[in-house]
Structures are given as structure tokens and as C-alpha cells.
Amino acid sequence: MTTILNQHEDYHQAQDAYGFPLIIKQLLNRARIVSRHQTISYADKLTYTYAEFFKRINRLANVLKNMGLKQGDMVAVMDWDSHRYLEAYFAVPMSGMILQTVNVRLSEDKVLYTINHAKPKALLLNAEFAPMIKNHQFDAPSIEKVIWFDDEDAHVAELPSYVDGIYEDLLSSASDEFDFPDFDENTIATTFYTSGTTGNPKGVFFTHRQIVLQILASMASTALNAEGQGVRYTDVYMPMTPMFHVHAWCVPYWATLIGLKQIYPGRYLANKLVDLIEEHNVTLSHGVPTILQMLITEMNQRGGKFNGLKISLGGSKLNESLAKRAYECGIEFMCGFGMSESCPTLSRSIFDDKQKAMSLEEQINYRSLSGSPILLVNMELWDENGRKQPFDGEATGELVVRAPWLTQSYFKDHDAGNELWRGGWMHTQDIACITPDGTLKIVDRLKDVIKSGGEWISSIEIERILSLHPSVAEIAVIGIPDERWGERPVALITLKPDHTNTTAEDILAIGHQAVEKGHLPKYGVPSDIKFVKEMPKTSVGKLDKKVMRQMYSQNLF
Amino acid sequence: MTTILNQHEDYHQAQDAYGFPLIIKQLLNRARIVSRHQTISYADKLTYTYAEFFKRINRLANVLKNMGLKQGDMVAVMDWDSHRYLEAYFAVPMSGMILQTVNVRLSEDKVLYTINHAKPKALLLNAEFAPMIKNHQFDAPSIEKVIWFDDEDAHVAELPSYVDGIYEDLLSSASDEFDFPDFDENTIATTFYTSGTTGNPKGVFFTHRQIVLQILASMASTALNAEGQGVRYTDVYMPMTPMFHVHAWCVPYWATLIGLKQIYPGRYLANKLVDLIEEHNVTLSHGVPTILQMLITEMNQRGGKFNGLKISLGGSKLNESLAKRAYECGIEFMCGFGMSESCPTLSRSIFDDKQKAMSLEEQINYRSLSGSPILLVNMELWDENGRKQPFDGEATGELVVRAPWLTQSYFKDHDAGNELWRGGWMHTQDIACITPDGTLKIVDRLKDVIKSGGEWISSIEIERILSLHPSVAEIAVIGIPDERWGERPVALITLKPDHTNTTAEDILAIGHQAVEKGHLPKYGVPSDIKFVKEMPKTSVGKLDKKVMRQMYSQNLF
Known part of the structure; x- marks a missing residue:
């Protein structure tokens, strides 16, 4: 990258010209003028206007500032989809802080792994997920401030000692005016972790x-x-x-x-x-x-x-x-x-x-x-x-x-970033x-491609064909090691409730037909079919083929 | 503007990460993959595919390079809307050069003014506009290279001596491969001149x-x-x-x-x-x-x-x-x-x-x-x-x-830029x-606002009301100096062909009615109505109120 002309005197910026950094606060420019009366709702619990939303963003920014948090600090959120989450989407990065969106559907140890790897200073915590961070001073020691919320009023009485305040109380007592600063658009705004189908979750980050x-x-x-x-x-x-x-x-x-x-x-x-x-x-x-x-x-x-x-x-x-x-x-x-x-x-x-x-x-x-x-x-x-x-x-x-929005590496993992x-x-x-x-x-x-007898087989292609059998609810094809062929495809299938009499032969018949019609190579017909009650899935609902391969090798199906 | 975090080691870019500058060549990424068979036509003369368009951009870049032009040089275009203009829209800035789009509807002396102010090194010239630049070595001395095109083959025989080549010939003999470089997205891409309703045209520029x-x-x-x-x-x-x-x-x-x-x-x-x-x-x-x-x-x-x-x-x-x-x-x-x-x-x-x-x-x-x-x-x-x-x-x-695309000053006119x-x-x-x-x-x-008796009057509002008279084809209201009131509105009107019997009184009757109904202040009724054959307009078809005021003061209507 070379600078050609932006410093040429003929093209100097005027003294007070506004350079307009592409920062998240600019996303609100139009809405502030046009959409003040539009509404945002949280489930069946709450509806407010954008005008109110803008004020609440200011209040949240003041709450974070009053707690001593500074630009560059990380703020984690553990919540289901809510108006609070939306408020954090704006107020945290607009304050120059980094928003960590914690994947609450990971296992407890993985949740703690991602928190302890990212080291947020503050946590916005839905009461429902409090058990996950256990005794946070021991289990997630980077967290200095915890802001609590709870959709069920009943829980409020049992506030843990480490809580620094309740979200709504803190917002109510903070000013609804905040002057969000301009800063370099290459400032990090968010971080979160890949769901970890291979190895530990890896952190990505976006400006x-x-x-x-x-x-x-x-x-x-x-x-x-x-x-x-x-x-x-x-x-x-x-x-x-x-x-x-x-x-x-x-x-x-x-x-x-x-x-x-x-x-x-x-x-x-x-x-x-x-x-x-x-x-x-x-x-x-x-x-x-x-x-x-x-x-x-x-x-x-x-x-x-x-x-x-x-x-x-x-x-x-x-x-x-x-x-x-x-x-x-x-x-x-x-x-x-x-x-x-x-x-x-x-x-x-x-x-x-x-x-x-x-x-x-x-x-x-x-x-x-x-x-x-x-x-x-x-x-x-x-x-x-x-x-x-x-x-x-x-x-x-x-x-x-290539695109203007790709993570430029993995968080604290330069080797994986260079490989990416x-x-x-x-x-x-x-x-x-x-x-x-x-x-x-x-x-x-x-990494899911199956190589049988020196030939690649697309597991998705096999899934597509076998899923045409009317009894199939869900299907996953995985490659398992095979002495003779290197790898062979195996299909895991859940059947529809009223189709439990279907046999492996019934399913394979479609595979053989596809071979006959030339839609599938012969070595694409699975060597084995397992009927399972539930498919192993990742926290975000993707088929988890890594777990499937492990379970298959241990005869757990 | 302060850099907060982009230099923090945890967020370092991977060694080979591509930062993706927002430069004009990136606009072609999607079209190159998706739209190769789509077409571009020039009037009733020519139709080619995007695939051909991409090649022609490469050819044009090679032509400019072969002529010795370099990154930072300015290339002016004088043409009506054509495929060639579109090719220049891409090839010139993608080569790191600056595209000057010359307003060919200005008067000859204004055209020369804008060229001599911007100082392009090359000119893509439609034969039709050749008279405008006269003897260019004397009248537009910055121009070292002239590329000529002409939709009427008849003209080709009379090529002026200063022409360095014919557009299509040059393109045909240039390679259709060109490796457009990446560079700083803040590089200037284009410049052109405001149409000059007030004073000399002013140059704006965009990255x-x-x-x-x-x-x-x-x-x-x-x-x-x-x-x-x-x-x-x-x-x-x-x-x-x-x-x-x-x-x-x-x-x-x-x-x-x-x-x-x-x-x-x-x-x-x-x-x-x-x-x-x-x-x-x-x-x-x-x-x-x-x-x-x-x-x-x-x-x-x-x-x-x-x-x-x-x-x-x-x-x-x-x-x-x-x-x-x-x-x-x-x-x-x-x-x-x-x-x-x-x-x-x-x-x-x-x-x-x-x-x-x-x-x-x-x-x-x-x-x-x-x-x-x-x-x-x-x-x-x-x-x-x-x-x-x-x-x-x-x-x-x-x-x-404020927006991310505003000229950051005027070209070579810092005072006007600071005022802007x-x-x-x-x-x-x-x-x-x-x-x-x-x-x-x-x-x-x-600067068009009319101030009469200490009150602002909107000339647009007066135009809107009087234009409701069925005989009015076009109307312009200007403010003219008035000893008693400071300024008074005057309306210039062109009538529809078959309405030439309409009188000033007929038109003013609508104004009086609007006053009676409260849609217009009394001082908003024009003091004078002039029927004109043609409205003075700028080169881009806007009503030219500056000229109107001059002509009115000289009794030219």
C-alpha cells in the first residue's frame, strides 16, 4: 500500500473538514433523524421507541464510564436475544470498548475458556447463566464488574455478592446524555469465539x-x-x-x-x-x-x-x-x-x-x-x-x-492466523x-471430505441423495478410517416418528439406484448406516461431525 | 482522531492478511464473477459484454501507461455519455491517475478555464469538442497527449496534428491484461468543476x-x-x-x-x-x-x-x-x-x-x-x-x-474550502x-432568499403557487433590489404555446387568492411579471438566477 496523493497540497483538507470515520455511532445518524417514533420490542415484556433506545444507549455508556471502565476495555455479555443486547451492541463499541459476545450454548468449561482467554473487565449477566461462571473471582478472574439482569423478578432477592448493580437500576440513575467520541475506524469493536468443531474455540475480532x-x-x-x-x-x-x-x-x-x-x-x-x-x-x-x-x-x-x-x-x-x-x-x-x-x-x-x-x-x-x-x-x-x-x-x-470485513487473524493465536x-x-x-x-x-x-480408494467423495452429495428417502428426518455422512480404502462413508440417520420400520437396506437402495443412474460413484454408497435418536450438534445447531466420528469409533451409536 | 487498539499485539494482522482498501477496482469483484455475460450498449452503435468491458479497461490502462502517464497524473475526458466514458471511469482511477470530467456544456472560455486550472496531462477527446480546445498547445498547454474518437467515420480523415492516436486503434493494439495495483484508498480518483452559478467554476475532488x-x-x-x-x-x-x-x-x-x-x-x-x-x-x-x-x-x-x-x-x-x-x-x-x-x-x-x-x-x-x-x-x-x-x-x-463522501476542500482554493x-x-x-x-x-x-421589508420570502414557495396557473410552462422568481423594501420578488414566466393571451393580471390573481387563503404572505406577491421566451439556464439545465438578475437589471427581458 502506497500513499500517492492524499498529502498533495492541492488536495489538502479544509481546516475544519470532517473526515467521517466509519465507526458504529455513524449507523445511528439516519435513524436519529428519521425513525424516532419507530419501536423496538423485547418478547412480550416491553416496547419502546427509538428515541428511548438512543437515551438508553447514552445511559449505558454512562454506567460503564461511572464504573471506571475505559476505552480499550472489554465488556462481555451473556444473554438471550434482547433489547439489552442491542443496547450493548451500540453503547459498548461506541464507547471505544470491545464487546465480547459470549456463546452461552457452549459447555460450561468452554464458556469459561472463552472468557478467560479474552479477559473481559466487565460482564452483563443474565441471571439464568450465573451458574456458568460459578465463583467468578476464582473461575473468571479478569471480571471486575458484573451487571445483573433477570426477567423473572423472583430471582432478584437472591443476588450474588459479586454483583455490582442491576441493569435497569443503573440505567435509571445514569444521565441520558453522553458525547460519544470519534476515533480511528480500525479500533476493535467486537470479539467472539468460533464454535470449535475442531479443537478449542478460536477468537475472531472485528473493527x-x-x-x-x-x-x-x-x-x-x-x-x-x-x-x-x-x-x-x-x-x-x-x-x-x-x-x-x-x-x-x-x-x-x-x-x-x-x-x-x-x-x-x-x-x-x-x-x-x-x-x-x-x-x-x-x-x-x-x-x-x-x-x-x-x-x-x-x-x-x-x-x-x-x-x-x-x-x-x-x-x-x-x-x-x-x-x-x-x-x-x-x-x-x-x-x-x-x-x-x-x-x-x-x-x-x-x-x-x-x-x-x-x-x-x-x-x-x-x-x-x-x-x-x-x-x-x-x-x-x-x-x-x-x-x-x-x-x-x-x-x-x-x-x-477477500472482503473488507474478514478477521485479520485469530485472537492471541498468530500461527493459526497466518495459516488462515x-x-x-x-x-x-x-x-x-x-x-x-x-x-x-x-x-x-x-476436513470433512472423504477420500476412498484415492478418490474424493462429497459427503454432502451422499446426504443429498439419501435424504430423498421419505423416512429420513435428518442425515449426516462421515468418513471413517478403513484399512482397505483409507476412508469409507458412513451415514447416521434420524427417522421420522412414524417411519421406524425403515431398514438400512431401504435407504441403501436409493444409493444403489443413484449409482445405476450415474448420480453417485459406486464407492459413494455408505458402508454402514446407523439409525440414531438425535444428531450430535454444536452449540449453534450445526451437525457436529467431529463428535460423530468419535462416537462412531467408540461404538456409541 | 486517535488510534486506540489497532496496534495492540493481541490483534495483530496475520502476516499475509489482505486489508482490502476501498478502491474503485474492488467495484468489479462481484461483476467479474457474476455478470460476465451481461451487456453494455452505446446508443444504437454498439453492444458488448462485461467480459469484453473488463478487457477494454485493461487495454485502456495499457494505452495510458504506454504513453508514459504515471500514477498521480490527471486524464481529462470530453465526451457525451458513452461506453468510452464508462471505460475511463474505471481505467483511469484504477491506474492511480485522476479523472477530470470536463463539463462540455460550459462556454468555451469556462471549459478552458477548468482545464487550465486542473492541468490534465492527457485528454480523451470527442471530435465534436475539438473546436473548444482550439490550438491546445497554446490554449491548454498542460495537455501532452490527446486520444481522439469520433462516432462519424467521415471526420477521421481530418485528424488534427496534435492527436497522438485514435481511441479504438490504440485499444486494439494494446494488451488486454493489466495488473491494477492496490494503493491507499485516500488517493484522489476524480475531479470536476461546479457549474459556476456564482463566480468562476470551483474544483471539487473525491477519493x-x-x-x-x-x-x-x-x-x-x-x-x-x-x-x-x-x-x-x-x-x-x-x-x-x-x-x-x-x-x-x-x-x-x-x-x-x-x-x-x-x-x-x-x-x-x-x-x-x-x-x-x-x-x-x-x-x-x-x-x-x-x-x-x-x-x-x-x-x-x-x-x-x-x-x-x-x-x-x-x-x-x-x-x-x-x-x-x-x-x-x-x-x-x-x-x-x-x-x-x-x-x-x-x-x-x-x-x-x-x-x-x-x-x-x-x-x-x-x-x-x-x-x-x-x-x-x-x-x-x-x-x-x-x-x-x-x-x-x-x-x-x-x-x-456530514457524510463519508464530501469534498474535503476546493481544488487549489483553500479559502473557499475553509468557508465550506x-x-x-x-x-x-x-x-x-x-x-x-x-x-x-x-x-x-x-443566496436566492428574498428579504422584503425585513421578512424572508421563499422564492420557491412563490414559484410553487404561481405555477398552478394552467398557462405556466416554467417559472422563476428572483429577488431584485428595491429602495423601499430592500428586495422584492419578480417572476419570470414562459407560457405554454397555446396560452399566449394570458396576462400578468391573470397570473397575479392566483397570488392574491393565495394571500387571501393564507398560503402566502402579502409581500410574497411579485411586484412584476415578465413573460420570456426562454429561461436562462446553466450548462446542466438549472435555472440560472444570477443571469436572470443581471438581465432583469439591464432591462433585457
């Missing part, structure tokens, strides 16, 4: 600039979609990806930037989510396929339909049978691709004229792919030797990316192909 | 970062609009604001970023514009009210209608009678506010649920206002003493703004009020 740019590009890419699949000034937003997980894909930030009506649902309970969607006419959300399944099951029980609710899916591959059910249930779903390291969105389904001409089958197939790169994103496919592969819909390679960025591109560890018109198809996780 | 951010925010703000008024992946784009004028509002950049089908119309001739709109099903454009009027008149003559063509209007206030005609002619118009100094867009009409509930009259009134601030923009209203005024729809003040930025906000010199829901209403130009 103010990165978050602002992810918001603009990701939102604009969605807004450009045709009717029914875009985002509009009229949308009503509710997250169904946890706010601890990659800033709920940054959508709470864009919702606030646009000035949308927002609903925060608390803990995800299927009946409450559907209640809120119906009560507030929620039109815009996002989540992993597991959440989609929850919603559909609940709505099917009620005998109703969603009215074109737009849900962006990510996190894991949507299988076509779930896609079909979503479609039938009145959900406008679209897929995307991203990861913790990428803030997260890199690609999304786009909707232009082509989709209108598609049959239902083609639509569902298209929507289940990973879309095309969002604005500004650059992608390449590299083979094992770093050679660039063509975008012809056939050639596969590791997807490597080798060759100047961020390595996704996903094997993909890209069609001539730019649609991304994730073929497999690099 | 790569500023242009990228204007594109993202302005495009996203439009895309969020409801159906029929948004921008979509399906749009077909044709500019009707000249590409020399504030980068045609940056829309050619966003069209390319999205990968839209694009049409460049050459010189604006009403019948050709309407031909192209119909032939290519153009859906998205923008222009000043004068262009809108041209289109409607042409379409009325053809007895047809536009099919929901979306046109963003700016540059001057849309009057309601023209708005009504646009509506009846099938044009979905929306207004915005911006200026050369602001790259340009600062506000736009938004379309959400509120507009749906409006009557036709209310809709037209709403759409004729200046919309609300686009994403990231901050606005204040200041009174004469710099005191902030409330957004209550009543209080007025000078509109001052006094108090840390950019001064628009427009008097405005803002409603409680954030809609901007420009009340007057600061």
Missing part, C-alpha cells in the same frame, strides 16, 4: 470499519432482490440467529441503520417465536436450518402458514426435503454462505428474472445453493497447489476470499465450485 | 474511498424502497444526467457494481432517448426536471406512456404541475438532494407504507420534496449564529451535513426544514 462495511454490502445485496425476497423500509425484523453468534449476522445493526421495527425474542422457543411472528407481522429473519425446522413443525401443528416470512439461511447446508416443507409452509427462504471469520456474510441467493422462469424443483434447488458473492467480495477456487480453478460449474477447489491467511487470501476450508453465472456451490468441508 | 462509500449508501438507500421505486438486480440502466456532472450521480458505478444491463445514450436528444428507453426496456434513470420535461413532451407527441420507468430527480426543485404530468405519463419519479460538493447524493424520497395510504395529491407533494437523509448521512439546521434548529417541520435554517467547512460541517447554502419523520424540505437557496 468498527469492518462491521460498517459488512452491514452496507450485505444489506444492499439483499435489498436488490426482487419482490418478496428483498429487504425494504417496511420490514419488521426479528433475529433467530443468536446475538452471541457473529453479531446475529450483523442484521440487528442493519435493522437499526434502516430504522426498522424490531422484535427481540429472548430464548428461542418454537411456540413463542411463532407467537411473536404472528403478533408483530414479522417479515424478516434469519437462522440455521434447525430453526427453520422448529418453525415449520410448530406452524404445521397449528395448521396455519407463514405469510411470506423471509428467512435467510446459513450455517449448514439446507437439504431439499426441508426446503420443500419451508416452501409449502409459506416461508420465503434464501441461502447464504459465511463463517465466524467473515463477519459473516460472503454470499447470498439473489433473485432476478431467472428465478421467475424456474420450475418449483429448480427454484428449490437454486435456493438451496449458497448464492453468489455479495457486493465487493472477491472469490477464488484453489487446488491443493494454490492454482486457480475456472468458474465453470465443474472444477472444484478450496474457496478462498496464507497466500494473501482467507482460507474457508470449504471445497466449492462456482457456475459461469457466479453461483456458489459448497461441495464439502475440506 | 476512491469516498466514491465507493457514496455508491454503497446511495444504492442501498434506493434499493430499500417498496416495489416500483427501488433498484433491483433486474433493472436496465441508462443515465440522463451527463457523465461529466458529478459522475452522473455515481449511478454508472453502481450499475456496474451490481452488474446491470447498461445503455449509454450519447448526446441527449429527446427522440433518441425515448427510442432507447423503448428498445431496451430501460427501467432506471435519473436527471434534472428539464430532462423529465423533454421526455414527457416527446412521449406525449407519440401518444404513448412510459411503463413505470423509475427516474430520480435532482438538481432543482420539481414543480407540482410537471410532477403531475410525469405521473400521468407513467413515470415513477422520486426526488433527492445533493450537490457537486457531496458526490452528490445526500437525501432521497423513500417509499414505505406511508406513501401507499396517500392520495394522489399527497403523493405528488411528498415526491416533490427532497426525501430523507440516505444511510450514514448526518444533517443539522443552523440559524445565522450556528444554533441548531429543531426538526419540527417548521423551523428553518441552513442545511449543514466552517464549524466542522459542510455548508450547503440551502435553507431547509426537516419534518419530525425526517423529510427534508429545501425552502430556498441561501
Whole structure:
């Protein structure tokens, strides 16, 4: 990077010219002028206006300052999706502090690991998660200040001694005026931990600039979609990806930037989510396929339909049978691709004229792919030797990316960071192909790829085919060591409640048929089928193939 | 501005991490993957694919390099809207050079003034404008290289001696590979001159970062609009604001970023514009009210209608009678506010649920206002003493703004730059009020405001009222010096062809009625009405009130 001209005297900044750093406080400029009367709700407990929200951000900033916290200090949050979380999304980084969004669905030891690795000075703690941090002075010693909240008034009487104040009390007694400073846009705003499917969780971190740019590009890419699949000034937003997980894909930030009506649902309970969607006419959300399944099951029980609710899916591959059910249930779903390291969105389904001409089958197939790169994103496919592969819909390679919002390393782990960025591109560890018109198809996780008899097999491809058997509720294909072939695929399957008579042979018959029709190589038919009651999943609802492989090797299925 | 944390060792960038400067070449990342088969057309002369466009950008960069031009050199363009202009929009700044877009509609001496003030080293010259630069070695001595193009082959035989090559010949013989470098995003990308309604034209300049951010925010703000008024992946784009004028509002950049089908119309001739709109099903454009009027008149003559063509209007206030005609002619118009100094867009009409509930009259009134601030923009209203005024729809003040894309000074004119930025906000010199829901209403130009008997009168308000007389084609109200009242309003009017019998009394009757009804203060009724054949306008079609005042004082009407 070289500076060419910005210091040339002809182009000098005027004395008082405002350079406009891309910092999170700027996201509120428009909403402060346009959306003062718009509302934000917390489940069925609370509704207030943006005007009130702005004041509460100021109050929270004053609370943190009055506690002696300073720019550069880290503030952790342990909560379900709430208005409080949204307040922290703004007040903490706007104060120049770093927001740590703690993944509360990890095991207790992993939660403590992430806290003790990040070393936050303060913690905003939902009473429900108090047991996780145990005796925090011993178990999470970096934490000097704990702010407590509790949706059930009953708990308030039993406040632990380490609590420095109750969230609402502290806010009430703080001033509602705060002059948020300008600072360098490359200041770190947030940190959180990857869910750790491989080894210990790794910390990623994002600057103010990165978050602002992810918001603009990701939102604009969605807004450009045709009717029914875009985002509009009229949308009503509710997250169904946890706010601890990659800033709920940054959508709470864009919702606030646009000035949308927002609903925060608390803990995800299927009946409450559907209640809120119906009560507030929620039109815009996002989540992993597991959440989609929850919603559909609940709505099917009620005998109703969603009215074109737009849900962006990510996190894991949507299988076509779930896609079909979503479609039938009145959900406008679209897929995307991203990861913790990428803030997260890199690609999304786009909707232009082509989709209108598609049959239902083609639509569902298209929507289940990973879309095309969002604005500004650059992608390449590299083979094992770093050679660039063509975008012809056939050639596969590791997807490597460049975008203005990628974690620049791992927190306190430079070796892993250098590995992530080798060759100047961020390595996704996903094997993909890209069609001539730019649609991304994730073929497999690099580390999940099964190599049998010297040939790669896509476990996703096998899952896609076998999931067509009408008895299959959920399927995961893993590679297990094999003396003869190196690795062989094995399928774990949960059956639908009234299909328990289905046998492994029934399922495999589809595999053999696919071989006969040329859709699957012969060595792609699994060597073993295990019927399981529940699939091992990570804290954010992804299939946990690492755990599956361990359990399989120990005969635990 | 202080750096807080980006140097902290825990957050070090990985060795090979790519920092992603916001430079113009990044706008092509997505289009290179997704839109290779999309097309770009030049009038009825030429159509090629984006794949070809990318190659031609590389060729043009090689041509400039082979001519000895270097990073930091300025390249001027004199052309109507063409594919060549679009190629220069990308190739010149992507090479680290500065693009000067010469306003070819200025008078010859003003054109030479802007060239000799900016001092470009090279010029891409449409044969049609060759007379303007005369003997360039004497009249525009900074220009060392001239690249010539000519849509009419007949002219080629008469090439002037100073021409270094013909555009197409040079491109054909240059390599179609060029490795565009990364550089600091604060490098200057473009410069051009304000149209000079007051004094000599002043140069503004924009960095790569500023242009990228204007594109993202302005495009996203439009895309969020409801159906029929948004921008979509399906749009077909044709500019009707000249590409020399504030980068045609940056829309050619966003069209390319999205990968839209694009049409460049050459010189604006009403019948050709309407031909192209119909032939290519153009859906998205923008222009000043004068262009809108041209289109409607042409379409009325053809007895047809536009099919929901979306046109963003700016540059001057849309009057309601023209708005009504646009509506009846099938044009979905929306207004915005911006200026050369602001790259340009600062506000736009938004379309959400509120507009749906409006009557036709209310809709037209709403759409004729200046919309609300686009994403990231901050606005204040200041009174004469710099005191902030409330957004209550009543209080007025000078509109001052902050946004990530404002010229940081004037080119080689630090005093004017410091004046522009006094108090840390950019001064628009427009008097405005803002409603409680954030809609901007420009009340007057600061320097056009008429002060009669110690009271401000809005000339725009008077224009709005008198334009309701069915005979009025166009109207301009100016303030002229008056011994008794300080200033008095005077109206210049062009009448519709078949309304030439209308008298000043007929027009004034509407003004008196407005006074009686309380819509206008008594001192707002013009002291004089002049019927004129043609309104004095600036080179970009704005009413030129400075010239009007001069002509009025010299009894030239």
C-alpha cells in the first residue's frame, strides 16, 4: 500500500473538514433523524421507541464510564436475544470498548475458556447463566464488574455478592446524555469465539470499519432482490440467529441503520417465536436450518402458514426435503454462505428474472445453493497447489476470499492466523465450485471430505441423495478410517416418528439406484448406516461431525 | 482522531492478511464473477459484454501507461455519455491517475478555464469538442497527449496534428491484461468543476474511498424502497444526467457494481432517448426536471406512456404541475438532494407504507420534496449564529451535513474550502426544514432568499403557487433590489404555446387568492411579471438566477 496523493497540497483538507470515520455511532445518524417514533420490542415484556433506545444507549455508556471502565476495555455479555443486547451492541463499541459476545450454548468449561482467554473487565449477566461462571473471582478472574439482569423478578432477592448493580437500576440513575467520541475506524469493536468443531474455540475480532462495511454490502445485496425476497423500509425484523453468534449476522445493526421495527425474542422457543411472528407481522429473519425446522413443525401443528416470512439461511447446508416443507409452509427462504471469520456474510441467493422462469424443483434447488458473492467480495477456487480453478460449474477447489470485513487473524493465536491467511487470501476450508453465472456451490468441508480408494467423495452429495428417502428426518455422512480404502462413508440417520420400520437396506437402495443412474460413484454408497435418536450438534445447531466420528469409533451409536 | 487498539499485539494482522482498501477496482469483484455475460450498449452503435468491458479497461490502462502517464497524473475526458466514458471511469482511477470530467456544456472560455486550472496531462477527446480546445498547445498547454474518437467515420480523415492516436486503434493494439495495483484508498480518483452559478467554476475532488462509500449508501438507500421505486438486480440502466456532472450521480458505478444491463445514450436528444428507453426496456434513470420535461413532451407527441420507468430527480426543485404530468405519463419519479460538493447524493424520497395510504395529491407533494437523509448521512439546521434548529417541520435554517463522501476542500482554493467547512460541517447554502419523520424540505437557496421589508420570502414557495396557473410552462422568481423594501420578488414566466393571451393580471390573481387563503404572505406577491421566451439556464439545465438578475437589471427581458 502506497500513499500517492492524499498529502498533495492541492488536495489538502479544509481546516475544519470532517473526515467521517466509519465507526458504529455513524449507523445511528439516519435513524436519529428519521425513525424516532419507530419501536423496538423485547418478547412480550416491553416496547419502546427509538428515541428511548438512543437515551438508553447514552445511559449505558454512562454506567460503564461511572464504573471506571475505559476505552480499550472489554465488556462481555451473556444473554438471550434482547433489547439489552442491542443496547450493548451500540453503547459498548461506541464507547471505544470491545464487546465480547459470549456463546452461552457452549459447555460450561468452554464458556469459561472463552472468557478467560479474552479477559473481559466487565460482564452483563443474565441471571439464568450465573451458574456458568460459578465463583467468578476464582473461575473468571479478569471480571471486575458484573451487571445483573433477570426477567423473572423472583430471582432478584437472591443476588450474588459479586454483583455490582442491576441493569435497569443503573440505567435509571445514569444521565441520558453522553458525547460519544470519534476515533480511528480500525479500533476493535467486537470479539467472539468460533464454535470449535475442531479443537478449542478460536477468537475472531472485528473493527468498527469492518462491521460498517459488512452491514452496507450485505444489506444492499439483499435489498436488490426482487419482490418478496428483498429487504425494504417496511420490514419488521426479528433475529433467530443468536446475538452471541457473529453479531446475529450483523442484521440487528442493519435493522437499526434502516430504522426498522424490531422484535427481540429472548430464548428461542418454537411456540413463542411463532407467537411473536404472528403478533408483530414479522417479515424478516434469519437462522440455521434447525430453526427453520422448529418453525415449520410448530406452524404445521397449528395448521396455519407463514405469510411470506423471509428467512435467510446459513450455517449448514439446507437439504431439499426441508426446503420443500419451508416452501409449502409459506416461508420465503434464501441461502447464504459465511463463517465466524467473515463477519459473516460472503454470499447470498439473489433473485432476478431467472428465478421467475424456474420450475418449483429448480427454484428449490437454486435456493438451496449458497448464492453468489455479495457486493465487493472477491472469490477464488484453489487446488491443493494454490492454482486457480475456472468458474465453470465443474472444477472444484478450496474457496478462498477477500472482503473488507474478514478477521485479520485469530485472537492471541498468530500461527493459526497466518495459516488462515496464507497466500494473501482467507482460507474457508470449504471445497466449492462456482457456475459461469457466479453461483456458489459448497461441495464439502475440506476436513470433512472423504477420500476412498484415492478418490474424493462429497459427503454432502451422499446426504443429498439419501435424504430423498421419505423416512429420513435428518442425515449426516462421515468418513471413517478403513484399512482397505483409507476412508469409507458412513451415514447416521434420524427417522421420522412414524417411519421406524425403515431398514438400512431401504435407504441403501436409493444409493444403489443413484449409482445405476450415474448420480453417485459406486464407492459413494455408505458402508454402514446407523439409525440414531438425535444428531450430535454444536452449540449453534450445526451437525457436529467431529463428535460423530468419535462416537462412531467408540461404538456409541 | 486517535488510534486506540489497532496496534495492540493481541490483534495483530496475520502476516499475509489482505486489508482490502476501498478502491474503485474492488467495484468489479462481484461483476467479474457474476455478470460476465451481461451487456453494455452505446446508443444504437454498439453492444458488448462485461467480459469484453473488463478487457477494454485493461487495454485502456495499457494505452495510458504506454504513453508514459504515471500514477498521480490527471486524464481529462470530453465526451457525451458513452461506453468510452464508462471505460475511463474505471481505467483511469484504477491506474492511480485522476479523472477530470470536463463539463462540455460550459462556454468555451469556462471549459478552458477548468482545464487550465486542473492541468490534465492527457485528454480523451470527442471530435465534436475539438473546436473548444482550439490550438491546445497554446490554449491548454498542460495537455501532452490527446486520444481522439469520433462516432462519424467521415471526420477521421481530418485528424488534427496534435492527436497522438485514435481511441479504438490504440485499444486494439494494446494488451488486454493489466495488473491494477492496490494503493491507499485516500488517493484522489476524480475531479470536476461546479457549474459556476456564482463566480468562476470551483474544483471539487473525491477519493476512491469516498466514491465507493457514496455508491454503497446511495444504492442501498434506493434499493430499500417498496416495489416500483427501488433498484433491483433486474433493472436496465441508462443515465440522463451527463457523465461529466458529478459522475452522473455515481449511478454508472453502481450499475456496474451490481452488474446491470447498461445503455449509454450519447448526446441527449429527446427522440433518441425515448427510442432507447423503448428498445431496451430501460427501467432506471435519473436527471434534472428539464430532462423529465423533454421526455414527457416527446412521449406525449407519440401518444404513448412510459411503463413505470423509475427516474430520480435532482438538481432543482420539481414543480407540482410537471410532477403531475410525469405521473400521468407513467413515470415513477422520486426526488433527492445533493450537490457537486457531496458526490452528490445526500437525501432521497423513500417509499414505505406511508406513501401507499396517500392520495394522489399527497403523493405528488411528498415526491416533490427532497426525501430523507440516505444511510450514514448526518444533517443539522443552523440559524445565522450556528444554533441548531429543531426538526419540527417548521423551523428553518441552513442545511449543514456530514457524510463519508464530501469534498474535503476546493481544488487549489483553500479559502473557499475553509468557508465550506466552517464549524466542522459542510455548508450547503440551502435553507431547509426537516419534518419530525425526517423529510427534508429545501425552502430556498441561501443566496436566492428574498428579504422584503425585513421578512424572508421563499422564492420557491412563490414559484410553487404561481405555477398552478394552467398557462405556466416554467417559472422563476428572483429577488431584485428595491429602495423601499430592500428586495422584492419578480417572476419570470414562459407560457405554454397555446396560452399566449394570458396576462400578468391573470397570473397575479392566483397570488392574491393565495394571500387571501393564507398560503402566502402579502409581500410574497411579485411586484412584476415578465413573460420570456426562454429561461436562462446553466450548462446542466438549472435555472440560472444570477443571469436572470443581471438581465432583469439591464432591462433585457
